[in-house]
Amino acid sequence: MPSLAALFDTEAMAPQGVCLLWRPELVWLHAASDLLIGIAFCSIPVALALLARRRRTLFATGAIGLFAFLILASGVTHLLSAWTIWSPDHGAAGLAKAVAAALAALTAVLLWVMLPRLSAMPSLADLTEANRRLTREIGERREAERRARRSEARLGGIFEHLNDALFVLRDTPAGSVFETVNPAFCRIVGTERGRIEGAGPQQVLSPEAAAELQAQCAACLATGAARDWEGTTVGPDGLRLHHYHAVLVPLPADAGADGEARLLGSLREVTELRRLQTDLVETARRATIGAMCAGVAHEMSQPVNIIGLWADRARALLEPGMSRPRRAMEVVLDQTRRLGTLLERMRDLARDAPADAEAFDAAAAVDAAVEVARRAWALDGIEMAIEPHAGAPVRGRPAQLEQAVLHLLENARDAVLQRRQQEPDSPARIAVSVAAGATPGSVTIAVRDTGGGVPAAIAAEILDPFVTTKDPGQGTGLGLPLTVGIVRGMGGRLSWANWAEGRPEAGAVFRLILPMIEPEAATASAAA
Numbered sequence: 096m097p098s099l100a101a102l103f104d105t106e107a108m109a110p111q112g113v114c115l116l117w118r119p120e121l122v123w124l125h126a127a128s129d130l131l132i133g134i135a136f137c138s139i140p141v142a143l144a145l146l147a148r149r150r151r152t153l154f155a156t157g158a159i160g161l162f163a164f165l166i167l168a169s170g171v172t173h174l175l176s177a178w179t180i181w182s183p184d185h186g187a188a189g190l191a192k193a194v195a196a197a198l199a200a201l202t203a204v205l206l207w208v209m210l211p212r213l214s215a216m217p218s219l220a221d222l223t224e225a226n227r228r229l230t231r232e233i234g235e236r237r238e239a240e241r242r243a244r245r246s247e248a249r250l251g252g253i254f255e256h257l258n259d260a261l262f263v264l265r266d267t268p269a270g271s272v273f274e275t276v277n278p279a280f281c282r283i284v285g286t287e288r289g290r291i292e293g294a295g296p297q298q299v300l301s302p303e304a305a306a307e308l309q310a311q312c313a314a315c316l317a318t319g320a321a322r323d324w325e326g327t328t329v330g331p332d333g334l335r336l337h338h339y340h341a342v343l344v345p346l347p348a349d350a351g352a353d354g355e356a357r358l359l360g361s362l363r364e365v366t367e368l369r370r371l372q373t374d375l376v377e378t379a380r381r382a383t384i385g386a387m388c389a390g391v392a393h394e395m396s397q398p399v400n401i402i403g404l405w406a407d408r409a410r411a412l413l414e415p416g417m418s419r420p421r422r423a424m425e426v427v428l429d430q431t432r433r434l435g436t437l438l439e440r441m442r443d444l445a446r447d448a449p450a451d452a453e454a455f456d457a458a459a460a461v462d463a464a465v466e467v468a469r470r471a472w473a474l475d476g477i478e479m480a481i482e483p484h485a486g487a488p489v490r491g492r493p494a495q496l497e498q499a500v501l502h503l504l505e506n507a508r509d510a511v512l513q514r515r516q517q518e519p520d521s522p523a524r525i526a527v528s529v530a531a532g533a534t535p536g537s538v539t540i541a542v543r544d545t546g547g548g549v550p551a552a553i554a555a556e557i558l559d560p561f562v563t564t565k566d567p568g569q570g571t572g573l574g575l576p577l578t579v580g581i582v583r584g585m586g587g588r589l590s591w592a593n594w595a596e597g598r599p600e601a602g603a604v605f606r607l608i609l610p611m612i613e614p615e616a617a618t619a620s621a622a623a
Contacts, residue, residue, distance in 0.1 A: 108183035108185055109183055110179060110180060110181050110182055110183045111125075111176075111179045111180045111183075111185075112180045112181055115180070122180055125176070125177070125180060126177045126180050129173040129174065129176040129177035130173075130174065130177045132170070132173040133170045133171065133172075133173035133174035133176075133177065134170070134174075135170070136166050136167065136169050136170025136173065137167060137170035137171070137174075139163070139166045139167075139170075140163040140164070140166055140167045143159070143163045144163070147159075161198065161201060161202050161205060162202055164198055165195065165198040165199055165202050168191065168194050168195035168198050169195050171191050171195070172188065172191045172192050172195050175187060175188040175191050176188060254277050255277055255278060256277075256278075257277060257279060258279055259279060259361045259362065259363045260276070260277065260279040260280035260282075260283045260339075260361065260362035260363070260364075261276065261277045261279070261280060261359070261360070261361050261362075262275070262276040262277070262280050262359075262360050262361075262362075263275045263276075263346070263357055263358070263359055263360075264296075264312060264343075264357065264358040264360060265355050265356075265357050266312070266316060266355055266356040266357070266358070267355060269295075270295055270309075271295060271296060271308075271309065271312050271358075272293055272294060272295050273291050273292055273293070273294055273295075273296070273299065274292065274293075274357065275292055276288060276291050276292060279362075280362065283337065283339070283362060283364065284299055284300065286299060296308045296309055297309075303326075304326060304327075307324070307326055308341075308360075311324060311341070311343050312343065312358060315343045315344070315345055315358055316345065316356055316358070319345055320345075321342065321343065321344040321345075322342070322343045322344075323340065323341065323342045323343070324340075324341055325338065325339065325340050325341070325365070326338075326339060326341065327339070337364055337366050338364070338365050338366045338368075338369040339362045339363060339364050339365060339366075340362070340363045340365050341360060341361070341362050341363075342360065342361045342363075343358050343359070343360045344358065344359050344360075345357075345358055345359075346358065346359050367534075395434075396435070399431055399434050399435055400435075402427070402431050403428060403431040403432070403435070406424050406427040406428050406431060407424075407428060409424055410424035410425065410428070452490050452491050452492060452585075453490065453491070453492065453493075454488055454489070454490050454612055455488070455489065455490075455491070455493045455496075456486050456487060456488060456489075457487040457488070457489045457496060457529065457538055457540065457609060458484050458485070458486050458487045458529045459486075459493075460493045460496040460497050460500070461481070461496075461497075461500055461527060461529055461540055462481065463493075463497055464496075464497040464500035464501050464504065465479065465481050465500070465504070465527055467497075467501065468501060468504045468505075468508070472508055475508065475512065475523075476523060477508060477511055477512075477523045477524070477525060478522075478523060478524045478525070479504075479524075479525045479526075479527075480524070480525075480526050480527070481526075481527040481528070481529075482526065482527070482528040482529070482530075484528065484529035484530065485529075487529055487538040487609075487611055488611055488612050488613075489538065489585060489609045489610070489611055489612060490585065490586075490612050491581075491584065491585035491609075495581045495584075495585075496581065496585070498577075498581065499577075499578040499581040499582060499607060500527075500540065500542070500607070502574040502575065502577060502578045503542040503578060503605050503607075504525065504527075504542060505574065506574060506575070506605075507525045507542055507543075507544035507546060507602075507603075507605075508525065508544075509546075510544055510546025510547065510602070510603065511523045511524075511525065511544055511545060511546045511602075513546065514545070514546050514547045521545065521547075521599065522545045522599055522600055523545060524544070524545045524600070525542065525543070525544050525545075526541075526542075526543045526544075527540070527541070527542055527543075528540070528541045528543075529541075532608050532609075534608075536610060536611055537587075537608055537609065537610055537611060538608075538609050538611050539606050539607070539608050539609075540606065540607040540609070541604055541605070541606045541607075542604065542605050542606075543594070543602060543603075543604040544602040544603060544604075545599075545600050545601065545602040546602045546603065547601055547602060548593035548594075548596060548601055548602055548603045549591070549593060549603050554593075557575065557591070558575050558576065558579055558589070558591075559576065560573055560576045575589070578607075582607050582608075582609065585609055585610075586609070586610045587607060587608050587609035587610060588608050589605065589606065589607055589608070590605075590606045590608065591603060591604065591605045591606065592604055
């Protein structure tokens, strides 16, 4: 058995070039070919190694590595073959060939084992088609995402700018909370968005409205069906009562990733609609009352006139010394005149707006009425103030508007004096303001007093004829109905509310809401 050292013994051997008879063309043909093959084979593993650093998934199996070593060993054998042309190192060349043979056998075995898996791998055409489909699917998904983002942006814009108040309620273990709201909802409740989102209904709405919303939320979650109802709430100013129509619908279960149920709600303010409906009913009712009053006044005027004429004639026929009968006739005449005045005011309830309406400044008419009241009641000790204001062109008759304002001022004065009799230390103030109305294109004339407010017992009928808070014989109860008629004839309306209840300055505020006209029309009318 020769030793390993004998393989590298070159003393008794001759180089391979001897077999080629040292013919240059043969020597360089073999040498150049072996060198070129060896260099190429040795560079392939280097390229595979660089590729492996970038695409590690391609070299996840050991077959590629074994194949790289096989190529490297083959390259070494070719280099040694070129070397042995001049040097008889046949042992080293044989050893290299043995290593290459072993690697070739292992690679062949592994290749046959992996042949089913390799056969199942998709072809280049399959990969190309799959890549094409994947590219198309990615494009479709990106387009769908763009459409979804555009749709979300549109829905977000609608949510933010819709006139209806929108909100999303999230049902949590601690109760329902507002997840998000739009600006219209903030305007209705008079609270900033940051203070609403994350808070419960009881922290944002009035107790009655919050309880109603909580009950509707529970019913909507229990049934899974939409709910709608109508309710009222007090506005941010604490005076105006808002009517609203509410709708609540459950959102899909996957609307939130936290698994909590969500409800989408909307509030549509129907205050103006309800007011118009009420005004229509009230107008019809007042027209009926006016017609009845006109009929009564017409039927009673003749008997009253006859009573007055006969009473005056009877007084003239009395002897000078008959003082008691004369005094009785004077009382009859005085009461007849009072009854005639009352009948005339009853006729005013049924009269239409005057045909000679003109454009004028409502603010100037208010100033004139306040000045008359201030001079007439200077000794009553009532503080009367009118807030600074701009012009307010309206159409009607200035004298009638002054009369309407004077009716309101007189009622306010009587309420303040009546309260002062019961509470001597109570404040005695009447404030008048002329400002832009809540509805665009309107002006509001407000008369606010500290008379304690309208009693709840007659609050519902305060604008009806012959309803008064004064003592018997002190008032006819026709001042407010006449004011309503004047304002209605100018295309406006009268509203009222108690304010500052429970405080020393408590009282009532009456508002005349009139439509304004264009300043150009007012100027043209004044010039004419």
